[in-house]
Amino acid sequence: MNKDQVKGTAEKLKGKVNEAVGKATDDPAQExxxxxxxxxxxxxxxxxxxxxxAKDAKKD
Incomplete structure (x- = not known):
């Protein structure tokens, strides 16, 4: 697992939280x-x- 995978997963999680808060507060901008x-x-x-x-392909 590389840093892009970790950061991407974290950003997706933050997005899910913001979307849920936006729905709960009826805030379309936050959603x-x-x-x-x-x-x-x-x-x-x-x-x-x-x-x-690509890294794994180089090993083969």
Missing amino acids: LKGDVQQEVGQTQKDVGDLKEA
């Missing part, structure tokens, strides 16, 4: 912020996954 954070986190995690796959 949208949470959605965006989740997408950014997923993208960062995907980059980390690609880096890991």
Whole structure:
């Protein structure tokens, strides 16, 4: 697991929290912020996954 995977997962988690708070408080802006954070986190995690796959491919 590399830093991009960890940071991406953390960002997704923060996004889920913001989305839930936005829904609970009926705040569409915070809900949208949470959605965006989740997408950014997923993208960062995907980059980390690609880096890991490339690293593993080099070992073979």
